[in-house]
Amino acid sequence: xxxxxxxxxxxxxxxxxxxxxxxxxxxxxxxxxxxxxxxxxxxxxxxxxxxxxxxxxxxxxxxxxxxxxxxxxxxxxxxxxxxxxxxxxxxxxxxxxxxxxxxxxxxxxxxxxxxxxxxxxxxxxxxxxxxxxxxxxxxxxxxxxxxxxxxxxxxxxxxxxxxxxxxxxxxxxxxxxxxxxxxxxxxxxxxxxxxxxxxxxxxxxxxxxxxxxxxxxxxxxxxxxxxxxxxxxxxxxxxxxxxxxxxxxxxxxxxxxxxxxxxxxxxxxxxxxxxxxxxxxxxxxxxxxxxxxxxxxxxxxxxxxxxxxxxxxxxxxxxxxxxxxxxxxxxxxxxxxxxxxxxxxxxxxxxxxxxxxxxxxxxxxxxxxxxxxxxxxxxxxxxxxxxxxxxxxxxxxxxxxxxxxxxxxxxxxxxxxxxxxxxxxxxxxxxxxxxxxxxxxxxxxxxxxxxxxxxxxxxxxxxxxxxxxxxxxxxxxxxxxx
Amino acid sequence: xxxxxxxxxxxxxxxxxxxxxxxxxxxxxxxxxxxxxxxxxxxxxxxxxxxxxxxxxxxxxxxxxxxxxxxxxxxxxxxxxxxxxxxxxxxxxxxxxxxxxxxxxxxxxxxxxxxxxxxxxxxxxxxxxxxxxxxxxxxxxxxxxxxxxxxxxxxxxxxxxxxxxxxxxxxxxxxxxxxxxxxxxxxxxxxxxxxxxxxxxxxxxxxxxxxxxxxxxxxxxxxxxxxxxxxxxxxxxxxxxxxxxxxxxxxxxxxxxxxxxxxxxxxxxxxxxxxxxxxxxxxxxxxxxxxxxxxxxxxxxxxxxxxxxxxxxxxxxxxxxxxxxxxxxxxxxxxxxxxxxxxxxxxxxxxxxxxxxxxxxxxxxxxxxxxxx
Numbered sequence: 046x047x048x049x050x051x052x053x054x055x056x057x058x059x060x061x062x063x064x065x066x067x068x069x070x071x072x073x074x075x076x077x078x079x080x081x082x083x084x085x086x087x088x089x090x091x092x093x094x095x096x097x098x099x100x101x102x103x104x105x106x107x108x109x110x111x112x113x114x115x116x117x118x119x120x121x122x123x124x125x126x127x128x129x130x131x132x133x134x135x136x137x138x139x140x141x142x143x144x145x146x147x148x149x150x151x152x153x154x155x156x157x158x159x160x161x162x163x164x165x166x167x168x169x170x171x172x173x174x175x176x177x178x179x180x181x182x183x184x185x186x187x188x189x190x191x192x193x194x195x196x197x198x199x200x201x202x203x204x205x206x207x208x209x210x211x212x213x214x215x216x217x218x219x220x221x222x223x224x225x226x227x228x229x230x231x232x233x234x235x236x237x238x239x240x241x242x243x244x245x246x247x248x249x250x251x252x253x254x255x256x257x258x259x260x261x262x263x264x265x266x267x268x269x270x271x272x273x274x275x276x277x278x279x280x281x282x283x284x285x286x287x288x289x290x291x292x293x294x295x296x297x298x299x300x301x302x303x304x305x306x307x308x309x310x311x312x313x314x315x316x317x318x319x320x321x322x323x324x325x326x327x328x329x330x331x332x333x334x335x336x337x338x339x340x341x342x343x344x345x346x347x348x349x350x351x352x353x354x355x356x357x358x359x360x361x362x363x364x365x366x367x368x369x370x371x372x373x374x375x376x377x378x379x380x381x382x383x384x385x386x387x388x389x390x391x392x393x394x395x396x397x398x399x400x401x402x403x404x405x406x407x408x409x410x411x412x413x414x415x416x417x418x419x420x421x422x423x424x425x426x427x428x429x430x431x432x433x434x435x436x437x438x439x440x441x442x443x444x445x446x447x448x449x450x451x452x453x454x455x456x457x458x459x460x461x462x463x464x465x466x467x468x469x470x471x472x473x474x475x476x477x478x479x480x481x482x483x484x485x486x487x488x489x490x491x492x493x494x495x496x497x498x499x500x501x502x503x504x505x506x507x508x509x510x511x512x513x514x515x516x517x518x519x520x521x522x523x524x525x526x527x
Numbered sequence: 528x529x530x531x532x533x534x535x536x537x538x539x540x541x542x543x544x545x546x547x548x549x550x551x552x553x554x555x556x557x558x559x560x561x562x563x564x565x566x567x568x569x570x571x572x573x574x575x576x577x578x579x580x581x582x583x584x585x586x587x588x589x590x591x592x593x594x595x596x597x598x599x600x601x602x603x604x605x606x607x608x609x610x611x612x613x614x615x616x617x618x619x620x621x622x623x624x625x626x627x628x629x630x631x632x633x634x635x636x637x638x639x640x641x642x643x644x645x646x647x648x649x650x651x652x653x654x655x656x657x658x659x660x661x662x663x664x665x666x667x668x669x670x671x672x673x674x675x676x677x678x679x680x681x682x683x684x685x686x687x688x689x690x691x692x693x694x695x696x697x698x699x700x701x702x703x704x705x706x707x708x709x710x711x712x713x714x715x716x717x718x719x720x721x722x723x724x725x726x727x728x729x730x731x732x733x734x735x736x737x738x739x740x741x742x743x744x745x746x747x748x749x750x751x752x753x754x755x756x757x758x759x760x761x762x763x764x765x766x767x768x769x770x771x772x773x774x775x776x777x778x779x780x781x782x783x784x785x786x787x788x789x790x791x792x793x794x795x796x797x798x799x800x801x802x803x804x805x806x807x808x809x810x811x812x813x814x815x816x817x818x819x820x821x822x823x824x825x826x827x828x829x830x831x832x833x834x835x836x837x838x839x840x841x842x843x844x845x846x847x848x849x850x851x852x853x854x855x856x857x858x859x860x861x862x863x864x865x866x867x868x869x870x871x872x873x874x875x876x877x878x879x880x881x882x883x884x885x886x887x888x889x890x891x892x893x894x895x896x897x898x899x900x
Contacts, residue, residue, distance in 0.1 A: 159721045159811050182727070204670045215668060217677065218645045233876045238809035240637060240831045243853035244873045244899065245686070245881045246644060249677020253670050270727045293579030299602055299698035341756045396666040399580040428667035429580070468668035476671070483671055484661070491660040491888070492673040498883035510672060 046093055046134075046474050049508050051141035052524065055121055059098055062119055062143075066101060069111035074149075076100040085126065085144045089191075090134040090475060092445060097124065097138035102146050106224055106232060106262040109145065113260065114230030116143055120523075122504050123228070125256035127199030128170065130191040132392055133473025135203060135255050135509060145260060147198045153177045154263060162221060162238050164265045167198035171205075174266065183268045186213035189469065190381065201261050204253030206469035211427035212303040212336075213269070215469065217252040222265035225251065225258075228500045237265055250495060255471050256506045258499040272336035275303065277373045278346055280353045281327040281360030285309060288329035289402035291356045292426045295333065296399070300348050305427035306332040306377050309406065312421035312434070313376070319383030322376035325360040331426065332377055380423045381434075388419075388436040391448050395459030396430045396468035405462050409433055409455055416451040418444075430468035431459065457482050472510045480512055489515055528564040534651065534659060534690040540565060541688065542657025547896045550684035552588065552626030555611075555618045557858065558683060558869065560895050567625045570690055575665065578603060582648065582665050583696050587625025587689040594624050598696055606697040607643045608634030608787075614797045616858055625689045631681030634791035635732040635749070638724065638828050644680040646695045652679055652687035655889025665693040678884070684895045686888040700751040703783045704761045707775040710743035711735070713817045713826075715771060720810065720829040722767055723748045728760040733829040734790045747786055748773075793825050793834040793857075801836040802859040804843045808833065808852035815850045842867055870899055 055062075059077070066075050076082055077099045087094040098121070103109045116123050126136040126146045138144055150166035151173075157163070158181055165174055171192040174185040188207035189195055195205070201223070206215040213219070222236030235251070236242035251258055282288040292305055308316065308330045317324045324330060331353075335345040346363065353361060364370035376383075384390045397405050406422060413420045424432040433455055437448040456466045456476065460483045466476045480489060489511055496503070496519075503523040507516065531537040541548070547562030554566075567588035574584040578601040585594060591609065598604050609632040611622060626632075628650075633642035640646075649663030662675035679686060708719060713735075720733045732749030739745025750760045761776055777783060789795070796803050806816055813830030825834040837843045840863050844854050853871035856864060873881060878900060885892070885899075 157811075158725055160809050161724060204674065206668050206670075210668065214641060214645060215670075217674065218641050227876075231876055233880075234874070235877065237851055239807045239812075239852040240828055241631070241642060241681075241807050243807065243855075243871055244877060245884060246631070246677045246681050247877065247880060249644060249680070250674055252677075253674045270725055272729070273727050296581060296698075297579045297601075299701070301698060337756065338759060340759060341753070344753055344755060396668050398577065398582065398666060400577055425668075430666075430668045463664070464666045465664050465669045465671045467671050468666070469670055471670050472672060480672060483664075487658055488661050489672070491654065491658075491662070491675060494887040495673055495675070495678070495884065498880060498887055 047513060048095065048139055049513065049520065051139055055141040056098065058119065062121060063099060065115045065119070066099070066112060069115065070101060070103060070108055074102045074104070076102070085138060085146070088129040088131040088134060088136040090132055090137065090473065093134055093137050093474065095138050095140055097142050097144040098140060100144040100146060102149050104149050106226060109226045109260055109262050110230045110232050112145060113226050113228055117229045117502065117504065120502070120504070122507055124506050125198070125202065125260045127168065127196030127202065128194050130195040131199060131203065131471065131473055133467070133471045133475040135471050135473040137474055139508060147196065147262065150262060157238065158183065160238050161268055162265050163268050164263060165197060167201065167261050167264050168196050171195050171197060171200055178268050182271045184271050185266055185268055186219055187216045197264055198261055201252050201264060202254065202256045203469070203471035206430065208304045208306060208425055211305065211425070212301060217249060219267045220248060220252055220264060221267055223248060223251065223261045224263035226260045226262060228259070228502065228505050255473065255510050257496055257510060258505065273338045274342060275334055275336045276342045276346065276364050277332050277334040277370055278349060278364065279360065279362040279373045280331040280333065280358050281325045282329045282356065283327055283359050285329045285406045286403040287356050288331055289399070291331065291353055293399055294352045295349055296427065298348060298352055300335070300345050302333045302335050302349070302427065304332070304334045305425070307424050307426035308377065308380070309422040311419060312380060312423045315383045315387055315421055316376035316380050319386055320376045320379040322372050324376050327359045332373055377423065384421060384434050384436065389439040390434045390436050391452055393433050393435070393452050393455055394430060394468045394470045395456045395464055395466055396428070397459050397462045397464035399426065399429045401462040401464070402426065402429070405431070405458060408458055412451060412454055416447055418448055418451055429464060453479055474509055477510060478512050486515065493519065528566055530566045530569040532569040534570065534653065537570065537688060537690060538653045538657045538659050541653050541655065544893055546893065548893050550688050550895050552623030552629065553590070553620040555613050555616070555620045555622045556626060556630055557612065557616045557618060558630070558898060560898050562896070565688065567623060567688065567690070573597060574691065581696050582693060584665055584691065584693045585624055586691050587623065589624050591622045591624055591627060599699065602699045603696045604699045605646065605694065606636060606640040607646050608636040608791055609643060610634050610791050615793050615803060624692060628680050628692050629682065629684050629689055635734055635787055635827050638733065638831070639729065639731040640697070644677050647676050647680050647692060648695055649693035650676050650679050650689055651691040652689045654687040655891055655894050660687065663693065667695060683898055685885055685899050686894070688894065700753070702754040702757045702778060703749060703751045703780065704757040704776065704778040705783050705786055706748045706761060706764060706773040707777060708746040709739060709741045709774045711746045713814055716746040716826065717811065717813055717830050719746055719748065719768065719771060723764060724829045726764060726767060728764055732787055734825070734827040736790060736795050736825050737823045738795060747790070749787060790825065790827055795823070795825055796834060796836050799836060802839050802841065802863060803857045804835045804837055804854050805857045806833045806835065806847060806852060806854040807831065808850055812850050812852065816847065820846065839863065844871060872900065
């Protein structure tokens with residue numbers, strides 16, 4: 046993966062920059078020792094590493110503003126970082142950048158149940174947002190798999206989703222307001238506790254901009270009252286096609302489950318070996334979960350089971366109690382851990398129209414043979430968000446490259462099927478060079494124009510999201526102006 | 528008036544324009560500016576509808592009525608419940624889906640299902656230079672590049688003219704039920720809103736109109752779903768309000784439609800003299816808006832949206848200066864609109880960003896100039 050070569054002029058100014066940052070931050074918030082900056086050399090896309098010039102860990106919006114003002118004046122690129130759980134390399138540094146980590150900003154600023162909102166500093170983890178409102182039986186809906194560790198800042202940057210977004214939407218649908226610091230240090234407030242922010246939907250374009258438009262330090266999030274209960278059903282089929290048809294029929298019937306998860310045979314086998322959840326060995330497993338009162342759940346599950354039966358399932362298992370429900374989820378929830386036991390793996394998240402599921406799964410199977418690497422599929426079927434896990438051996442020369450080439454082909458297939466490169470992980474560096482498969486240069490130019498407005502000097506996370514060839518002129522201009 | 532019949536023709540029309548363009552869908556929302564009318568009505572038709580994937584792709588000039596009929600035939604709908612402005616504004620014409628999206632028009636269900644912007648999956652548009660751009664797509668989850676889809680929704684045509692939109696559609700529930708209180712004051716109504724929306728019963732509407740059937744104010748709470756579930760939740764909600772018992776429990780389909788359409792369309796102000804303002808605030812700030820002046824108000828979104836009937840020409844925004852949120856002048860004379868502006872001016876740094884975006888997407892300043900600032 047190509048990254049721009051570091052600017053020697055910036056490397057030479059490290060001392061002066063550190064001095065200026067230390068004038069506005071406490072000593073323990075500026076990390077410049079080479080051994081210590083290594084802690085920030087990568088995120089969860091660990092195949093790529095590069096220690097930053099420095100890392101800073103501000104504690105307030107004011108401190109973030111000071112840091113950005115100084116970096117802006119010094120012409121130093123800044124890479125914002127939440128908890129470093131990005132699977133796309135969104136927080137990968139360059140050697141001449143300052144990593145701006147928001148991890149120390151993790152306070153709850155306000156909870157307001159009458160207005161169904163919580164305001165937090167964005168270094169707070171996703172799960173602890175729900176934790177803060179749990180005693181009143183509320184929760185924050187977006188639930189990425191990394192929710193124990195990932196920060197709201199990163200969720201906003203990547204517009205993160207999760208298993209339950211079929212019903213509750215993704216981050217952008219649950220974000221009401223932000224305090225954001227622009228690259229020149231200006232602090233802006235957008236939206237708030239009211240439902241629509243007014244004016245152009247700046248909040249909408251900031252969410253998912255991968256830290257390229259500003260650093261969001263505080264967020265007003267929508268919280269929801271927990272449903273009375275939830276219960277899953279496990280359905281097994283002897284072909285992906287039939288399982289896909291069942292998903293489509295459930296949706297058409299007017300039932301809107303909170304989650305429809307899909308696992309194929311390689312995934313079922315791996316999960317079973319790892320977690321021993323008692324899954325049946327078949328080609329495709331669906332876990333469908335519905336919410337409500339016990340009677341409402343019974344009614345919805347009744348409809349789902351009727352549809353499932355009409356497709357001749359090889360297995361149909363209802364959860365009689367909480368324990369059985371937990372067993373149904375056990376295998377699915379340990380899917381990534383199970384894969385990690387077997388091998389190194391790369392997790393993709395291309396999204397496709399639900400109707401293309403059987404075709405895409407068949408093609409991925411064929412391509413697996415062509416590339417000689419195994420692949421297991423586990424994904425959010427209700428919204429077509431695939432998660433092919435390609436298994437490879439990082440210690441075997443050439444395996445990573447083959448894996449990346451295979452991954453790229455799968456993502457291109459998703460686009461050809463009418464879908465997109467990434468449904469919830471973001472582009473980062475991982476899918477940067479595939480952007481022209483989904484968008485024309487004119488389409489990308491329209492996106493670059495947005496960055497020109499928010500960050501005219503192209504200093505915020507500049508080497509991400511877009512192919513380097515497409516942004517070269519802008520990055521060079523910023524450098525020359527400096 | 529220009530009515531291009533294809534996206535390519537529309538792009539040519541914009542590229543060749545020499546002066547301001549007034550972008551128009553059905554022309555029912557009262558937002559026309561000075562300039563040559565550029566209509567999207569020539570771009571009409573369904574490109575793709577997959578009920579099993581909950582997705583619909585239509586050209587921007589397609590009438591909303593056509594979209595709704597198509598969806599209804601499959602027992603689906605646009606869950607964001609777009610308002611029809613014709614009654615309130617006294618306009619004629621056929622509302623288009625492009626107009627709904629350009630103005631991010633959402634109704635009472637916005638509190639539960641989200642706004643139009645939350646259901647918009649993809650767009651195609653032509654920017655102010657005549658360049659065709661696409662963003663997003665037709666799948667439910669998409670974080671590939673910047674979300675210009677959101678930016679275009681609610682931009683009122685000032686960043687580009689929509690040619691095609693992809694929407695997430697949802698199943699139409701079997702049943703809809705409403706709890707009704709007659710004669711509640713604003714404070715009690717707010718209490719009802721908050722309690723109902725804090726409950727686990729998935730409320731999909733919460734509003735108050737000044738004069739209901741009984742000649743008194745009418746406060747309403749809605750739940751939707753399978754019939755048994757609706758009955759169960761209405762009963763549970765009723766139990767919640769031990770000291771504030773609702774007067775009616777209504778599950779009649781026709782009457783429910785009427786109640787919520789009337790709220791959605793700010794029907795109580797239809798044909799009544801005065802300017803109509805639409806204010807978006809934190810729900811509990813509703814009392815700061817409704818409590819202080821002797822104007823008539825309609826409340827929606829559990830208090831978060833307030834329609835107010837204000838004496839003609841009055842600068843209502845000034846009265847609301849201390850309430851966080853924003854006020855839109857939806858109905859007024861041309862003079863008043865010119866003097867006060869339709870949309871609330873933004874704080875300087877945000878206004879600068881918005882102006883920057885407009886000059887990037889419409890460098891000649893010809894798309895609905897002046898409408899949003």
